[in-house]
Every structure is written in structure tokens, then in C-alpha cells.
Amino acid sequence: MKTAKCKRWLLSTYTLLLLLVWGHAHPGAIALAEGTIQLGVSVGIDGVYREEGLVPVVVTATNGGTDVEGDLMVATGNRGNNQYSVAYYQPVSIAKGATKQVTIMVPGSELDSSTYVALMEKDKIVAKAPVSGRRYSYDTLMIGVLAQSADTANFLGMLPKDTFPNDVKTVPMKPEHVPTSGAQMQMLSMLVLNNFALDSLNE
Numbered sequence: 666m667k668t669a670k671c672k673r674w675l676l677s678t679y680t681l682l683l684l685l686v687w688g689h690a691h692p693g694a695i696a697l698a699e700g701t702i703q704l705g706v707s708v709g710i711d712g713v714y715r716e717e718g719l720v721p722v723v724v725t726a727t728n729g730g731t732d733v734e735g736d737l738m739v740a741t742g743n744r745g746n747n748q749y750s751v752a753y754y755q756p757v758s759i760a761k762g763a764t765k766q767v768t769i770m771v772p773g774s775e776l777d778s779s780t781y782v783a784l785m786e787k788d789k790i791v792a793k794a795p796v797s798g799r800r801y802s803y804d805t806l807m808i809g810v811l812a813q814s815a816d817t818a819n820f821l822g823m824l825p826k827d828t829f830p831n832d833v834k835t836v837p838m839k840p841e842h843v844p845t846s847g848a849q850m851q852m853l854s855m856l857v858l859n860n861f862a863l864d865s866l867n868e
Contacts, residue, residue, distance in 0.1 A: 701730030702759075702792035706782050709773075709798055709852060710809065710836050716773040717803035718851025721844060722796060724782050725766045728759040735786035737767050739796065741775040751775060757784070768844075773852055776800060806833045807852060811843075811866075812859035840865045 705725040714720040722739050737757050742750025759765050771780075780796040801807060810818050815837040822833040836853075843866055844850060 701728065702733065702784055703727040703729065704782055704784060704792050704794035706794050706796050708776065708796055710838060710842050712798035713801070713807075713834070713836050714773050714776070714798055715801045715803065715805055715807045715834075715852040715854075716776075718773060719770040719848050720773040720776060720852050721849045722769045722771050722776075722782065723766060724769065724794075725764060726757065726759055726784060726792070727764045728761060730761065732758075732760050733784070733786060733791070734758045735784055735791070737769065738783045738785055739769050739771050739780065740783060741771065741777070741780045768849070770848060773800065774803075801832070801834055804831055806831050806854045808833065808835045808855045808857055809838045809842075809850075809853045810835055810857045810859075811838050811840075811861045812857070813861065814859075817859045818857045843867065 703726070705727075707723045707725075708714055709720050724737050726737065735757060736754045738755075739753045741752070753769050753771050755767050755769050757765060757767055776796060776798070777800075778797075782794050782796055783790045784792040806821075808818055808821060812818075818835050822835060824833065845867060850856070
């Protein structure tokens with residue numbers, strides 16, 4: 666008798682566990698499906714940019730699921746409740762197992778801690794990542810430096826304030842940081858080259 670009751674108790678417990686697992690199966694599957702797209706975001710030059718001019722937001726999207734066709738979006742101007750004032754779109758198609766890099770130009774004045782990148786498919790967000798970096802004011806003299814030594818032009822940051830009141834920020838650069846269009850250079854006030862192979866750069 667005790668054995669029969671024990672078996673019924675075990676069967677009931679097993680059935681309950683199955684129901685609990687099944688009840689959570691669908692939300693878990695949805696989360697997994699949404700997580701198959703991985704987004705990496707880089708803004709400016711290694712996260713440094715100036716609020717004046719256009720700033721490149723480089724998005725690297727890796728697709729671990731089925732083929733995706735949609736839009737990459739940079740959302741700016743936080744209005745609360747996941748609402749935004751302005752969005753910048755770029756159509757994108759990513760095959761299964763592929764990685765694609767897309768650059769979206771955004772005014773530096775609109776980038777802040779609430780800005781994010783999202784991949785949208787049929788008006789639904791399937792992946793999302795924050796845009797983080799350090800923003801400098803429009804009157805900062807931002808100097809990009811292409812040189813063998815990363816310390817080149819550092820002396821410019823030590824100019825006497827009574828003769829040169831603007832803040833100076835030197836940004837060491839690599840050839841891959843040099844954009845393919847002049848518009849992407851707007852956030853720089855000056856580009857310094859010293860002992861650097863010019864043939865490694867584009868036009």
C-alpha cells in the first residue's frame with residue numbers, strides 16, 4: 666500500500682515538473698532566438714569623439730541564427746519608456762553564420778548615455794546594444810595622431826592656458842581608424858602625421 670502511494674506521489678511530482686518546464690519553454694525559446702544576433706558597437710575613435718560634426722558609429726553584427734534582413738538603427742534622444750526622438754537607419758542583410766560591419770554617421774551632439782543601437786526586423790527589435798564612449802565639447806581641439814610613437818603631439822595638451830584657452834585632446838590613431846569618407850573626419854580639428862607610411866592610407 667505504501668509502495669503504491671509512493672509511486673503515485675512520484676508520478677504526480679514528475680508530472681508537475683514537466684508542466685513547469687513546458688510552461689517556461691516558449692519564453693526561453695524566444696529569448697534564445699532573439700539572442701542569436703550579437704551586436705558590437707564602437708563610436709568615434711576607440712570610444713572618443715567630439716560633439717561637433719558627424720561621428721561614425723561602427724556596428725558589428727554577428728548572426729548565429731537564420732538569415733536576417735532588416736534595419737540597423739541608432740536611437741538618440743531618450744524620452745523615457747524606451748521612446749526616442751531621432752533614429753538613424755541603415756538597411757542590412759546578414760546571412761546565417763555571417764558577420765557584417767556597418768558604419769552609421771550620427772551628429773556627435775545627439776550621442777549620450779541613453780543612445781543605443783538596435784537591429785530591427787519587421788518593426789521588431791531582435792537585438793540591442795548600448796552606445797558608450799567619451800564625448801568632448803565642441804570647442805575642444807581634437808587632434809588625431811598617425812605616428813609610430815603614440816606620444817607624438819602630446820605637448821599640445823600642455824600649452825599655456827593664457828595663450829591657448831581651448832582644451833586639447835590628442836587621439837592616437839591606427840590606419841583602420843581612418844574612414845573612407847571625409848565626412849567621418851569632421852569630429853577631428855587636426856590630423857598630425859609623423860614618420861608614418863602614407864601608402865597605408867586611402868585617398
